Each structure stands twice: as structure tokens, then as C-alpha cells.
Amino acid sequence: MIDDPILALPPYGHDQARKEAWLADGLRRLTLHHATACPAYGAWVRAMFPPPERTERMAELPWLPVGVFKSHLLMSVPDSTIVRTLTSSGTSGQAVSRIPLDAATASRQSRALSAIMQTLLGPRRLPMLIVDHDGAIAGGGPLSARGAGILGMMPFGRHHTFLLDQSMAVRRDALAAFLASHGGAPFLIFGMTAMVWTHLRSAGADLSNAILIHGGGWKTLAEQGVDNASFKAELRRRTGLTRVVNFYGMAEQVGSIFLEGEDGFLHPAAAADVIIRDPDSLRECPIGTPGLIQVVSLLPLSYPGHSILTEDWGVVTAMDAGAWKGKSFTVLGRVKQAELRGCSDVAGGGT
Amino acid sequence: MDKIRDLFRESFDLDSASAVDDLAYRGIPAWDSVGHMRLVAALETTFDIMLDTDDVLDLGSFAKAVTILRKYGVEVS
Numbered sequence: 521m522i523d524d525p526i527l528a529l530p531p532y533g534h535d536q537a538r539k540e541a542w543l544a545d546g547l548r549r550l551t552l553h554h555a556t557a558c559p560a561y562g563a564w565v566r567a568m569f570p571p572p573e574r575t576e577r578m579a580e581l582p583w584l585p586v587g588v589f590k591s592h593l594l595m596s597v598p599d600s601t602i603v604r605t606l607t608s609s610g611t612s613g614q615a616v617s618r619i620p621l622d623a624a625t626a627s628r629q630s631r632a633l634s635a636i637m638q639t640l641l642g643p644r645r646l647p648m649l650i651v652d653h654d655g656a657i658a659g660g661g662p663l664s665a666r667g668a669g670i671l672g673m674m675p676f677g678r679h680h681t682f683l684l685d686q687s688m689a690v691r692r693d694a695l696a697a698f699l700a701s702h703g704g705a706p707f708l709i710f711g712m713t714a715m716v717w718t719h720l721r722s723a724g725a726d727l728s729n730a731i732l733i734h735g736g737g738w739k740t741l742a743e744q745g746v747d748n749a750s751f752k753a754e755l756r757r758r759t760g761l762t763r764v765v766n767f768y769g770m771a772e773q774v775g776s777i778f779l780e781g782e783d784g785f786l787h788p789a790a791a792a793d794v795i796i797r798d799p800d801s802l803r804e805c806p807i808g809t810p811g812l813i814q815v816v817s818l819l820p821l822s823y824p825g826h827s828i829l830t831e832d833w834g835v836v837t838a839m840d841a842g843a844w845k846g847k848s849f850t851v852l853g854r855v856k857q858a859e860l861r862g863c864s865d866v867a868g869g870g871t
Numbered sequence: 872m873d874k875i876r877d878l879f880r881e882s883f884d885l886d887s888a889s890a891v892d893d894l895a896y897r898g899i900p901a902w903d904s905v906g907h908m909r910l911v912a913a914l915e916t917t918f919d920i921m922l923d924t925d926d927v928l929d930l931g932s933f934a935k936a937v938t939i940l941r942k943y944g945v946e947v948s
Contacts, residue, residue, distance in 0.1 A: 637924075645927070
């Protein structure tokens with residue numbers, strides 16, 4: 521399972537029917553692996569779903585509600601093999617997800633992310649400006665999703681420079697030195713969407729040679745009335761940035777990020793997909809009908825996170841259209857707790 | 872080869888007598904993701920080379936580092 525041939529495929533350009541065949545096969549095998557290796561997960565699968573070995577369609581295979589990773593530490597390998605535990609960035613007072621990674625899973629994540637990123641960046645590493653402070657990747661204790669995102673991206677860069685100091689102020693001298701050395705040729709900027717908006721927009725810098733890759737959600741910006749189009753327009757006007765690529769991803773499935781394509785929509789890579797579900801019936805929604813986003817990924821071996829029903833609202837916009845084929849989708853926001861009634865009923869039934 | 876050994880020791884804060892030939896990624900606490908990028912930067916600066924992304928990800932042990940450095944024309948005796 522470690523040298524899964526699917527993980528060696530180019531990330532994009534596979535039509536949905538072929539892709540769903542290998543995803544259904546891979547997800548079925550992962551479900552059986554985790555159901556055996558993680559008894560709590562096995563109990564959930566047996567209580568809530570038909571037997572996976574007799575389930576043909578990807579959409580009918582078992583999933584877990586994302587909230588479970590906050591209430592339970594789910595693990596499918598011995599504790600001693602865990603090399604890192606990721607935590608989600610929950611707001612204060614909220615429980616955080618805990619995601620245990622073994623070396624095999626961490627390696628699959630970095631390989632998958634590398635294949636995805638190289639479609640944008642090519643094989644060469646670019647000088648890299650990180651819209652964060654270096655404390656985000658400090659060692660000791662569990663790693664935040666933000667820190668994991670930065671660490672995951674660092675191999676694609678060199679001459680890493682952190683834009684902010686510990687008090688979240690722009691390091692103007694460091695920025696000026698970075699741009700003096702590297703600003704005249706292509707370079708990479710990486711950061712969380714909200715932090716890019718807050719700190720990069722007003723940095724007073726010429727970023728016209730940069731490619732910006734950003735993710736982490738639009739919640740804060742949506743409250744300010746900023747969407748993807750206005751985000752891009754404002755950055756272009758203020759900094760000259762023209763290559764701006766958004767991604768959707770989460771701590772529960774690091775390595776299988778969904779990248780914004782030329783069409784402005786998000787695209788699953790070869791070892792990942794999304795399924796949109798009606799919040800009440802939990803049935804799969806047709807193209808164009810919004811619902812809850814389920815994310816599937818062939819990467820997780822050390823925890824049962826290969827199929828997760830998120831609390832994000834989204835819609836599949838097209839299928840097998842454009843060069844990247846497969847599904848394209850967009851995220852419409854976080855679901856309000858009240859709208860999750862259908863799901864919590866289901867989650868409650870399994871415990 | 873001794874130069875490469877020294878760079879490994881410097882990158883991972885090991886004392887000058889430490890054996891490094893059997894080191895592997897995540898084999899010691901200091902060789903984590905952050906230590907890895909520190910090692911890559913040290914190798915690139917010292918030998919004046921630029922590793923591609925795939926080589927950064929493949930550089931999982933001391934032995935592998937030697938193989939990769941040879942590929943970039945670094946003379947390893």
C-alpha cells in the first residue's frame with residue numbers, strides 16, 4: 521500500500537470514470553485496513569454502513585464526520601510509530617483535531633503535495649517568502665495546521681524568508697533584502713489567505729515576479745465582503761501580483777490539497793476527490809446543487825481520515841471539462857451549526 | 872566525505888566526533904522537517920549547487936545525500 525501506483529500518476533488530466541474506479545478500489549482497501557487496525561473506526565463502519573467489501577460505488581463507501589477528530593484520537597498504527605501529531609487551528613475554547621502521522625503517511629503526503637505543486641512551479645525551487653513568523657514552525661509539542669502547511673511547502677522553496685516577526689509586524693528590512701536579492705526573477709510567496717490579505721497587501725512591495733499560493737479559508741475575508749475576485753484584483757493593484765493560486769485543504773488530509781485551476785475553480789488531484797452531499801438525506805448531490813463537502817484521499821495510513829464529511833458547504837461546478845478533467849468545485853463557506861442537524865443525528869447514532 | 876559529515880553535524884547540532892554515516896531522516900530528533908531544510912541550505916551554500924525539489928525530498932539519509940551530491944558534480948572522495 522505504501523508504493524501505491526496511483527500516487528505516481530500525474531495529478532491532473534484523468535477523466536472522472538477512470539478516477540472513480542481507482543479511488544473506489546483504494547478507498548475500499550483503506551476502509552478495511554482502518555476498520556481492522558482502529559477498533560473504534562471499525563465499530564462505526566459496521567454500525568453505519570453496508571459492508572465495504574460489497575460496496576461498489578465511491579459515494580457509498582464509509583465516511584467519518586470531521587468533528588470526530590476533535591473528540592477522539594483515532595490511530596491505525598502503534599503509538600510508537602507516530603512521528604508527528606498535527607492539530608487543527610480551532611478558535612479558543614473549541615476543541616482541536618488531532619491527527620497522528622507515521623513516517624509512511626508523512627512521506628505519502630509530501631510526495632503527493634510535491635506532484636501537485638510541481639504542476640505549478642516546475643522542478644526548480646524558487647526563493648520563498650512566507651507570510652508568517654518563524655515561531656509557526658517551532659519544534660516541540662504538536663504542530664498546528666498552519667505550521668504543517670508551511671513545513672510542507674518549504675521543500676519547494678529556498679532562501680526562505682519569514683515576512684512577519686513574533687508580534688505579527690512586517691519585517692520591512694528582511695522584505696527589502698529579500699526583494700533586492702530575488703525580486704527580479706520568479707519567486708514564491710506562501711501564506712494563509714487571511715494573513716496574506718492583512719499583511720501583504722499593505723507591505724508596499726513590488727511583487728510582480730511572484731507566484732502566490734494561499735489557502736486556509738475565506739471566513740474572515742467573507743465577513744469583510746472580500747471574495748476571490750476582489751482579493752486578486754486588490755493584490756494586483758497594490759503589489760503587481762498577477763499569479764495568484766488559491767487552495768482548499770485541511771489538517772485532517774494534509775498532502776491532498778485542492779488547487780485552483782485556470783478556470784478559477786478547485787480541482788482534486790489523482791488520489792483525491794470531493795463528493796457533495798445533501799445535509800438532510802446525506803445522499804450525493806448532482807452537479808450544480810450545493811451541499812456538504814466530503815473529501816476523500818488515498819494518503820492516510822496511520823489514521824482513518826481517508827474519507828471525511830466536512831462542515832464546509834460547496835458545489836461541484838463541472839465534470840471532465842477543461843484540461844484537468846475530473847470534478848471542479850467551489851467552496852461556499854462554513855455550514856452554520858443549525859444546518860448540521862442531519863449530520864449530528866447520524867454521528868449521534870454511532871456512539 | 873569529511874566535509875559532508877561536518878555539514879550534517881553542524882545542521883543537526885551534533886558534536887564533532889559523532890558518527891553520521893548511518894543517519895536517516897527522522898532517525899534523530901534534530902533531523903525533522905526544519906532540520907532537513909537547514910541541511911539542504913548548508914549543502915547548497917557549501918557546494919554552490921541548487922537541488923531540485925525531488926532531490927530535496929529524496930535526501931533521506933547520509934548515504935542518499937552522497938549519491939545526490941555526486942549527481943550535482945560534487946567531488947566526493
